[in-house]
Each structure stands twice: as C-alpha cells, then as structure tokens.
Amino acid sequence: xxxxxxxxxxxxxxxxxxxxxxxxxxxxxxxxxxxxxxxxxxxxxxxxxxxxxxxxxxxxxxxxxxxxxxxxxxxxxxxxxxxxxxxxxxxxxxxxxxxxxxxxxxxxxxxxxxxxxxxxxxx
Amino acid sequence: xxxxxxxxxxxxxxxxxxxxxxxxxxxxxxxxxxxxxxxxxxxxxxxxxxxxxxxxxxxxxxxxxxxxxxxxxxxxxxxxxxxxx
Amino acid sequence: xxxxxxxxxxxxxxxxxxxxxxxxxxxxxxxxxxxxxxxxxxxxxxxxxxxxxxxxxxxxxxxxxxxxxxxxxxxxxxxxxxxxxxxxx
Amino acid sequence: xxxxxxxxxxxxxxxxxxxxxxxxxxxxxxxxxxxxxxxxxxxxxxxxxxxxxxxxxxxxxxxxxxxxxxxxxxxxxxxxxxxxxxxxxxxxxxxxxxxxxxxxxxxxxxxxxxxxxxxxxxxxxxxxxxxxxxxxxxxxxxxxxxxxxxxxxxxxxxxxxxxx
Amino acid sequence: xxxxxxxxxxxxxxxxxxxxxxxxxxxxxxxxxxxxxxxxxxxxxxxxxxxxxxxxxxxxxxxxxxxxxxxxxxxxxxxxxxxxxxxxxxxxxxxxxxxxxxxxxxxxxxxxxxxxxxxxxxxxxxxxxxxxxxxxxxxxxxxxxxxxxxxxxxxxxxxxxxxxxxxxxxxxxxxxxxxxxxxxxxxxxxxxxxxxxxxxxxxxxxxxxxxxxxxxxxxxxxxxxxxxxxxx
Amino acid sequence: xxxxxxxxxxxxxxxxxxxxxxxxxxxxxxxxxxxxxxxxxxxxxxxxxxxxxxxxxxxxxxxxxxxxxxxxxxxxxxxxxxxxxxxxxxxxxxxxxxxxxxxxxxxxxxxx
Numbered sequence: 148x149x150x151x152x153x154x155x156x157x158x159x160x161x162x163x164x165x166x167x168x169x170x171x172x173x174x175x176x177x178x179x180x181x182x183x184x185x186x187x188x189x190x191x192x193x194x195x196x197x198x199x200x201x202x203x204x205x206x207x208x209x210x211x212x213x214x215x216x217x218x219x220x221x222x223x224x225x226x227x228x229x230x231x232x233x234x235x236x237x238x239x240x241x242x243x244x245x246x247x248x249x250x251x252x253x254x255x256x257x258x259x260x261x262x263x264x265x266x267x268x269x270x
Numbered sequence: 271x272x273x274x275x276x277x278x279x280x281x282x283x284x285x286x287x288x289x290x291x292x293x294x295x296x297x298x299x300x301x302x303x304x305x306x307x308x309x310x311x312x313x314x315x316x317x318x319x320x321x322x323x324x325x326x327x328x329x330x331x332x333x334x335x336x337x338x339x340x341x342x343x344x345x346x347x348x349x350x351x352x353x354x355x
Numbered sequence: 356x357x358x359x360x361x362x363x364x365x366x367x368x369x370x371x372x373x374x375x376x377x378x379x380x381x382x383x384x385x386x387x388x389x390x391x392x393x394x395x396x397x398x399x400x401x402x403x404x405x406x407x408x409x410x411x412x413x414x415x416x417x418x419x420x421x422x423x424x425x426x427x428x429x430x431x432x433x434x435x436x437x438x439x440x441x442x443x444x
Numbered sequence: 445x446x447x448x449x450x451x452x453x454x455x456x457x458x459x460x461x462x463x464x465x466x467x468x469x470x471x472x473x474x475x476x477x478x479x480x481x482x483x484x485x486x487x488x489x490x491x492x493x494x495x496x497x498x499x500x501x502x503x504x505x506x507x508x509x510x511x512x513x514x515x516x517x518x519x520x521x522x523x524x525x526x527x528x529x530x531x532x533x534x535x536x537x538x539x540x541x542x543x544x545x546x547x548x549x550x551x552x553x554x555x556x557x558x559x560x561x562x563x564x565x566x567x568x569x570x571x572x573x574x575x576x577x578x579x580x581x582x583x584x585x586x587x588x589x590x591x592x593x594x595x596x597x598x599x600x601x602x603x604x605x606x607x608x
Numbered sequence: 609x610x611x612x613x614x615x616x617x618x619x620x621x622x623x624x625x626x627x628x629x630x631x632x633x634x635x636x637x638x639x640x641x642x643x644x645x646x647x648x649x650x651x652x653x654x655x656x657x658x659x660x661x662x663x664x665x666x667x668x669x670x671x672x673x674x675x676x677x678x679x680x681x682x683x684x685x686x687x688x689x690x691x692x693x694x695x696x697x698x699x700x701x702x703x704x705x706x707x708x709x710x711x712x713x714x715x716x717x718x719x720x721x722x723x724x725x726x727x728x729x730x731x732x733x734x735x736x737x738x739x740x741x742x743x744x745x746x747x748x749x750x751x752x753x754x755x756x757x758x759x760x761x762x763x764x765x766x767x768x769x770x771x772x773x774x775x776x777x778x779x780x781x782x783x784x785x786x787x788x789x790x791x792x793x794x795x796x797x798x799x800x801x802x803x804x805x806x807x808x809x810x811x812x813x814x815x816x817x818x819x820x821x822x823x824x825x826x827x828x829x830x831x832x833x834x835x836x837x838x839x840x
Numbered sequence: 841x842x843x844x845x846x847x848x849x850x851x852x853x854x855x856x857x858x859x860x861x862x863x864x865x866x867x868x869x870x871x872x873x874x875x876x877x878x879x880x881x882x883x884x885x886x887x888x889x890x891x892x893x894x895x896x897x898x899x900x901x902x903x904x905x906x907x908x909x910x911x912x913x914x915x916x917x918x919x920x921x922x923x924x925x926x927x928x929x930x931x932x933x934x935x936x937x938x939x940x941x942x943x944x945x946x947x948x949x950x951x952x
Binding site for chain 1: 612615618619622623626627630631633635636637638639640642643644646647648649650651652657658659660662663664668671672675678679682683685686689690731732733735737740741802822825826829832833
Binding site for chain 1: 413415416417418
C-alpha cells in the first residue's frame with residue numbers, strides 16, 4: 148500500500164518534470180524517474196501478503212519436481228509482473244539512450260537544448 | 271515490523287530524491303539523484319519478493335543509467351564554459 | 356537463544372537505516388557533486404548490508420546475489436562521475 | 445611466455461571464483477572450465493600485470509603475513525578515526541603529503557596504493573612515478589622521508605618480497 | 609502563468625484519476641489461478657525452480673523475442689543518430705594508473721560473474737537480461753579507464769549476429785521438431801535432474817543466447833554514445 | 841552461543857557504518873568526508889557480513905566473496921573520485937596544513 152502510493156507519486160513527479168522543465172536532458176531524467184515509478188507499481192500489484200519469491204529452493208520446500216510445484220503453489224507470489232518488469236527495465240534503458248541520442252543530435256543541429264527553441268517542429 | 275519502517279524510510283528517501291532531481295539547478299545533480307531513486311527502488315523490489323527485478327535494477331541503476339546520461343552531458347558540454355558543472 | 360540473536364540483528368538493522376538516512380542528509384546538503392557522490396557511495400555500502408539483512412529475515416539465500424551485483428558494480432557510477440569531473444569520460 | 449603466466453593465473457582465479465559461487469557439481473565444473481578458458485585467453489594480453497606475482501613459498505608466506513598486518517592496521521586506524529569523529533571538537537589536521545615507494549611492478553604498486561586508501565586516515569590521490577601523493581587526516585610530519593616511514597614502510601617490506 | 613496552472617491541473621487530475629486504484633487495491637492473501645498454474649507448470653513440466661524464468665523464456669517466449677527485437681531497434685537507432693567519427697584522441701584526460709591496472713584485473717571478474725548470472729537463470733534470480741547488462745558493464749569499465757580503447761567492433765557484431773541467429777534457430781527448431789502446438793517448447797534437450805545446471809531442457813541455452821545478445825547490444829550502444837556524435 | 845557472538849559482531853559492524861555516515865555529515869571537506877565515508881563503512885560492512893556468516897554458516901562462502909568484492913572495488917572508486925575532485929579544483933578545508941600536490945603541479949588545469 149505505501150509502496151503503491153510511492154510508485155504513483157514517483158510517476159506524478161516524473162510527469163511534472165517532463166511538463167515543466169525546459170532542458171531536454173532534464174525531461175529525459177523525468178522520463179527515467181517515471182519509468183521507475185511504473186515498475187514499482189507493477190511489481191507491487193503482484194505481491195501476495197506473507198509469500199516469498201517464486202524461486203523454489205530448500206527454503207521453500209524440500210521436494211523436487213512436480214511434487215515441489217504442488218507444495219510451492221501456496222507459498223510464492225505472482226511471477227507474471229516480475230517477468231514483465233524484468234524486460235521492461237532493460238528496454239527502458241535502451242529507449243532512454245535512444246532519446247538521449249536524439250537530444251544530442253538536436254543539440255548538434257540547433258546548437259541548443261532548450262525545448263522552446265525548436266519552434267519549427269511544433270505542429 | 272522492521273520491514274514496515276524500512277518501507278517508510280525507502281519511500282521518504284526516494285520521494286525526496288525525485289523532487290530534488292526536478293528542482294535542482296545543475297543537471298549532474300539531477301543525474302545522481304536518479305541514481306539514488308534507482309537504489310531505493312531496487313531495495314523496494316526485494317521487499318516485495320521480486321529478486322529478479324531487483325537484480326536487473328541493480329545492474330542497470332548502479333552504472334549504466336548514470337553513464338548514459340553523463341555521455342550525453344559530455345557531448346553537450348563541449349561548447350559551453352567548462353568549469354561550472 | 357534464537358530470540359536474542361534476532362533481537363540483536365533487529366537493532367543492527369535499525370542502526371543501518373539510521374546510517375542511510377544520515378548519508379542522505381549529506382546528499383541533500385552537499386555543496387559540490389563530489390560530496391553527493393560520496394554520500395551515494397556510503398548509501399550503497401549501507402544498502403548492501405540492508406539487502407543482506409533482508410535476506411536473513413526472509414531466510415532466502417538467493418537474495419544474496421542481488422547484494423553481490425551491487426558489491427561488484429556500485430563503483431562504476433562513482434568512477435563515471437569522477438571521470439566526468441576530470442573531463443576524461 | 446609473458447602472456448602464458450598471467451593467463452594461467454587469471455584462469456585459476458576465475459575458476460575458483462565460479463566454484464565459490466556455485467559449488468563443485470560436475471556440470472558446474474564443465475561450464476566453469478569452458479567459460480574461464482575463453483575469458484583468460486581473451487584477456488591474457490590485457491592482464492599482463494598479473495604476471496609479476498612470484499610463486500615461491502616465501503612469497504606466499506609473506507602474503508599471509510601481509511594480510512594480517514593489513515587487518516591489524518585497518519582495525520587500529522578505524523578506531524583512531526572513529527575516536528576523532530566522536531569527539532565534539534573534531535581534532536583533525538588534514539593535508540596532502542608526498543611519499544616515495546620502491547616498488548616497480550604495476551600490481552604491487554596498485555596493491556600498495558589500495559592498501560593505503562583502505563586504511564582510514566590516509567588516501568592515495570595521485571601517483572607520479574615513484575611518488576605518491578597522499579591525503580592524510582592527521583599530519584604529524586611534513587618531510588618526505590619521515591612520512592614515507594610512517595605510511596608506506598610497514599606495507600612495503602612485505603609487498604617487495606611478493607612482487608619484487 | 610496560465611501554462612503553470614494548466615500543468616498543475618493536469619497533475620492533480622492524474623493523481624485524482626489513479627489514486628482510488630491505488631488506495632482501494634488490497635493486497636491479496638492468496639495467489640491467483642494463473643500464477644498458481646505457472647508456478648506449478650514450471651516445476652512439473654519444465655523441472656525448473658525459477659518460475660519467473662519459466663514465464664519469460666517459455667510461456668511468454670514469443671514476447672521476449674519481440675522485446676529483444678525492440679532492443680535491437682533501439683540500439684540501431686542510437687547508432688543511426690550518432691555517426692561514428694574516428695581520430696578524436698587527445699581530448700580526454702588519461703585515467704590514473706591505479707584505475708587502468710584495476711580495470712584490467714576487474715573486467716574478467718565482472719564478465720565471469722555475468723556468465724554465472726545468465727547460465728544460472730533457471731536456478732537462481734537473474735538470467736539473460738541482468739547477465740547481459742553486467743557483461744556490458746565490464747566493457748563500460750574498460751571504456752572509461754582507457755582513453756584510447758580500441759575494441760574491435762567485429763567481435764561485438766559477431767556475438768550479436770551469432771546469438772540472434774541462434775535464438776531464432778532455436779525457435780525454428782522447436783517449430784519444426786514438435787509442430788505448431790509446441791512452438792518454442794524447450795523440452796527437446798531433456799529435462800535433467802532437479803536443481804542441476806544442465807536441466808530444464810533448452811532454457812539455459814536460450815537464456816545464454818539472450819544474455820550474449822543483450823550484452824553485445826548494450827556494449828554497442830555505449831560505444832556509439834561514447835564516440836563523438838554527428839558532424840559539428 | 842556462537843550465534844549470539846555473530847550477531848554482536850554484525851551489530852558492531854553496523855555501528856561502524858553509522859559512524860561512517862556520521863563522518864560524512866560532520867567532516868568539513870570532500871577529502872575528509874571520503875576518509876570517513878568510504879572506509880569506515882568498508883570495515884563496518886566487512887564485520888557485518890562476517891557476523892551474519894557466523895550466524896548462518898551455510899552462507900559464509902558467498903558472504904566472503906561479497907567482502908572480497910567490496911575490498912577490491914572500494915579503494916579504486918574512492919581514489920578516482922579524490923583525484924577528480926582535486927583536478928576539478930575543489931578546495932581543501934581551511935584547517936588543512938599543506939598541499940604538496942598543488943605545489944608540485946600547480947598548472948594541472950589545462951586538460952592534463
């Protein structure tokens with residue numbers, strides 16, 4: 148619950164940064180913060196009270212194979228949000244790098260990082 | 271009990287660091303603040319029982335995010351005055 | 356026996372959280388970004404211990420791998436900022 | 445030859461690291477051997493610093509002694525710094541001094557510098573040739589020789605035997 | 609001024625929209641059906657302890673293939689925006705001797721730790737994505753420490769191509785061997801013994817290819833970001 | 841009994857980490873903060889991890905490896921940061937006695 152609210156507030160703070168800042172790099176930092184907030188919300192939704200990570204080892208059950216699956220089902224949390232976020236983090240870094248590359252390119256052509264200087268790209 | 275207090279501490283630190291990343295003047299301070307947010311997020315992932323995600327966040331947030339932003343900042347810095355940031 | 360051990364470990368855990376908060380104070384105050392980086396480094400090292408304590412309380416040895424990633428990679432961010440400051444990046 | 449010895453040392457280090465991480469199962473041994481072989485072949489030219497380790501018994505004994513000396517210094521000076529920190533007046537006397545070292549091999553020099561850095565109270569800032577510039581939290585002397593005596597000498601005599 | 613009021617209103621509206629979702633969400637006490645199926649299936653069908661890896665590699669394997677493609681496109685985009693330019697030496701300040709020697713010793717350790725992470729993806733946390741990122745971190749360390757780091761782009765491209773082709777080939781093999789109903793089924797390698805390294809069918813192999821590909825792509829991305837981009 | 845000893849060791853270690861954080865707040869300039877912040881915490885985390893390893897002997901191998909990683913990587917990063925701070929011209933505190941590096945290489949500013 149506290150974690151969910153934290154994630155939501157991080158999303159809103161990142162959105163605030165994206166809306167108000169002028170510098171392109173600061174906008175992208177806002178995007179990164181927002182990304183982290185979304186990941187926190189997604190993972191926190193998959194949490195089940197009092198359960199442990201969905202990796203079966205000796206701390207969960209001593210059984211092996213299918214027997215372990217039956218015994219572990221009511222002891223672990225939901226693995227699906229973890230699997231989603233696992234790839235989303237790496238993709239987020241690649242997308243951030245792509246945005247930064249575009250920002251550098253804009254700086255080289257327009258010689259400025261201020262978003263208000265790129266008037267001709269408004270539509 | 272201890273976990274609940276840890277959650278409060280982590281939330282406070284990450285929220286303050288995120289606000290600091292928005293309001294600070296220099297870009298490099300904002301970059302380091304996003305590193306703090308990433309560290310706290312990684313411990314949070316561990317608390318909600320997702321060690322895979324925590325490990326990915328640790329590997330990305332400890333070095334690569336900072337470096338990617340700093341490379342961009344380096345290219346931008348070239349023509350400006352050199353000492354300020 | 357086990358109760359006393361857990362009690363002492365809980366005390367250590369609270370002290371670690373206080374240490375993270377104290378470093379964060381320097382992070383907010385720090386006049387230069389080198390100060391902020393020192394504070395972030397101290398927070399990371401305290402964070403490694405926090406992760407290990409979480410692993411102890413959850414009784415999962417596999418959580419240690421996360422701490423190991425931090426132990427091996429946390430210096431990269433510091434070196435990146437250092438190389439940026441001395442214009443060597 | 446100068447590529448073979450660092451390669452072998454690197455292989456042993458990587459193999460041992462994997463076994464500490466994963467345990468000595470049969471499958472693990474196969475994968476560990478393959479992975480560390482590939483990496484040590486790729487990096488043997490780059491990690492030439494490892495070649496300066498001497499592998500005779502006296503050097504190994506000195507390495508063990510060096511480890512304990514380092515631990516003792518670490519605890520001793522941490523308590524010293526902690527005492528300074530806790531006193532309300534903050535009795536520090538910092539500055540940067542210059543010391544001299546006799547070590548030649550790159551690995552010996554980096555281990556010496558890292559040892560100085562890890563000991564609280566002293567920290568290597570810059571290395572230029574045989575001189576190290578060290579930030580010292582409590583300067584007792586300003587002369588090169590006496591500060592060398594105070595900071596470097598206690599570690600150097602062991603490292604000299606190990607690395608030459 | 610009106611702009612700031614509008615932004616404030618947008619933020620408040622966003623918070624108002626999402627706040628009930630967060631506050632009224634109660635953390636469940638019992639794992640839902642889908643998750644229970646996945647956890648049971650990963651242990652029973654695939655003989656694999658890590659259910660997250662089971663979801664990433666097998667149950668949602670096609671999505672992962674798509675995500676690797678997205679990663680490849682992003683890297684190609686970075687390379688497209690920042691054209692590489694040679695002969696830019698002499699501007700960077702050389703790194704210190706300690707950093708250079710230390711990086712040469714630490715980089716193999718980091719790489720073998722990355723290999724450990726992605727080969728043990730089915731037993732412990734981790735897998736291809738964090739493992740690849742850790743390997744790219746070793747590359748990054750060398751790139752930061754040596755001011756004229758001449759790394760052959762051939763090796764990166766070769767690794768990327770081989771692992772990409774390998775991943776696709778495994779998919780096609782699964783298609784051909786087992787028919788459409790068992791697309792991307794990793795069980796053609798034998799399930800092995802519970803908890804051993806060589807178990808869970810082809811999952812460690814697939815994850816190794818993903819790890820190598822992610823590592824190579826991240827290294828290429830860092831390399832194109834580091835070199836001076838574009839014409840002035 | 842051995843478990844209580846291990847727990848006490850980890851308590852002492854966490855106190856060292858706390859002292860390091862206190863030093864980060866109290867010390868007057870970057871270099872002194874680095875002295876307290878990155879090295880008192882190194883000893884502190886060593887003691888903490890080894891104490892936990894005594895409590896849970898099955899984890900000792902991985903914890904020792906973690907300690908080795910911290911010992912190898914920490915001095916390199918703090919050395920690099922100190923060198924960069926000195927190069928970027930961050931001043932030493934007023935209390936400092938002398939600065940031999942500045943005397944020997946006063947014109948370090950021209951990009952090396």
